[in-house]
Amino acid sequence: MVTFLGSIVLLLAGYAVYSKVVERIFGINDSNPTPAYTEKDGMDYVPMSWWKGSLIQLLNIAGLGPIFGAIMGALYGPVAFIWIVAGSIFAGAVHDYFSGMLSLRHKGEQYPSLVGRYLGKAAKTTINIISLILMVLVAAAFTAGPAQLISSITPLSFMASLLAIFAYFLLAAVLPVNRIIGKIYPLFGAILIFMAVSIGIALLFSGKSIPNVTLANFHPGELPIWPLLMVTISCGAISGFHSTQSPIVARTLKKESDGRKVFYGAMIAEGVIALIWAAAGMTFFGGTGGLQEALAAGGPAGAVNEISKSLLGTLGGILAILGVIILPITTGDTALRSSRMMLTDLLSSFMNMEGKWKVTLTTLPVAIPTLYLSTIDYSFLWRYVGWTNQVVATVMLWTGAMYLLKNKKFHWICGVPAMFMTGVVSTYIFYAPEGFQMDYQLSMIIGSVITLAIAGWYVYQIVKHKQTSKNEANLKAA
Known part of the structure; x- marks a missing residue:
């Protein structure tokens, strides 16, 4: 229990000190x-207060990620506390801050455009595809899950629930950001x-003993901590999905100093949430x-x-149902909105589209495959979300490092976690079931x-810039 409380203190201290x-x-x-x-423009670029932006950002990046991922990561034991704390402070929050602030500095640019700006056109093309x-995948998975639960507790069929959720997704993707997202997200974030x-x-008052931190691996299946824990717990430590969401809020900030509270602060809040659910698990x-056994x-x-x-x-039962239905939906809709914004950026150099036509024509190409994938086994989708997610995070950290290097600033704050995550994704893809399934060594x-x-x-980049x-x-x- 001591290290659990100490971990929360460290996360808050990380925000108070390292964020500055x-x-x-x-x-x-x-x-x-x-x-x-x-x-x-009254659509995506709409000024909003920082506190509203913080709650929207938290809900955009969190959803069920820091709950489900943390519970799955809890299988490894209290070593998960170390990853959540260190990952949130030195990797995840830095990743989120730079993805948001670089977007802010470049007229609200989407993540792939930022990658192209600092890592080159080849990287931009590749990451455009991976990000979309x-x-x-995220939007599809976060449609199917809630639809299954709704169909089990209401008279609606799975397909009817799916279509109802998807109709909301489309509205949230095409309406001005302050119409739906700006009004109800702060409430759901709370x-x-x-x-x-x-x-x-x-x-804390249950009488159950929360284990203290140790480096030992308690996974019943004896799965290795490295690199599986770092992919299992992504939301709550570092998640590439966040870099696709930050531009949504970056287009609403009133001043640059709001960025620390919105981007770094929301990630630390997510880390605290993940820590609590990992401890509970x-x-x-x-x-x-x-x-x-409970997960099985x-x-x-x-x-x-x-x-x-x-x-x-009873309150817990209500919150659990609300959480498992509402939270993934509020992640899925912004995933669809982000993909629409990315596609708009991608196509802007090829065609000139304005107003409602632009929104409609860039929403349908991502909405149709999302709806189709929602009808298949969503557990299959998740097998491919984890690694893709962390590759996106790694590339964003390298983008931040190159920005700092180019501007003669202390690039190591992005470079060191970027190297760490490079090791994670490079090892994971060869070992994981959805990868090449090679021998661990x-x-x-x-x-x-x-x-x-x-x-x-x-x-080489450091030497060249020097x-x-x-x-x-x-x-x-x-």
Whole structure:
């Protein structure tokens, strides 16, 4: 219990201290007009208050991610606390801050455009495809799950529930951001926070002993911590999906200093939520063995429902149902909105579209495959979301590192976590069931070679930029 409480304190301290370090290195200037005013269109570019933006950002990036992912990650034991705390402070929140602030600095640009700006056209083309695939997969998975639950507790069939949810998705994707998202998301964000805080307080007074941090691996299936834990717990530590969501809120900020509260702060809040649910998962069922049995019986949703009802009674049951239905829906709709915005950026150089036609023609190409994928087994979708998600996160960190390097700033705050995540995704894809399913030791070797090659590229970029700076200085002196 001591390290659980200490972990929460560390997350809050990370926001109080390290977020200011990151903000100072980035270099904000509130005299710079934000896209909410310079690009104001009444659709995506709409000025909103920072507190509303924070709650929208939290709900956009969170959904069920820091709940389901944290409970699955709890199978590894209290080592998950270390990943959540360190990942949130030094990787996830930095990732979210730079994805939001770089978008803010570049007229609300989408993630792929930012990648192209700092990593080149080839990287932009590749990440455009990966990002759109990720958005469609997330939106599809977050449609099917709630639809199944709605059909089980109401007279509606699965297909009727699916179509109802999808109709809402389309409205949220094409209506101005302040019509639906700006009005109801702050309320749902508050519900997400209230649910987690209530579970945390109830857990502390439940009489159950929350285990203290250890590096030991408690996974009943003896799965390795590296790199599986870092992909299992993504939301709550670092998630590439966040970089696709940040531009939505970046287009609404009134001033640059709001970025620290909105982007860095929302990630820390998500880390706290993940920490609470990880603690609940590894504690409530009497250990990781009991948790594995609960997950086998009812999946993450069943575990959430059992924990909520037992710790909070009737209120917990209501919150669990609301959470499992509302939270994924509010992630799925912004995933569809983000994919629409990405496609708009991608096609803008090929065709000139205005107004309603632009919104409609860029929504349908992503909406149709999303609806189709929603009708298949959504557990299949999730097999391919995890790695794709973390690749996107890794590329965003490298984008931040190159931005800082180009502007002669302390690039290591992005470069170090980027190297770490490069190791994660490079090893995971060779070992994982949805990857090449290779031997673990061989996967480690291949992952290490790839990581070293990327490290070599990083060193080359550092040397090149130093030489460029030296040449510029010599020219000025001459």
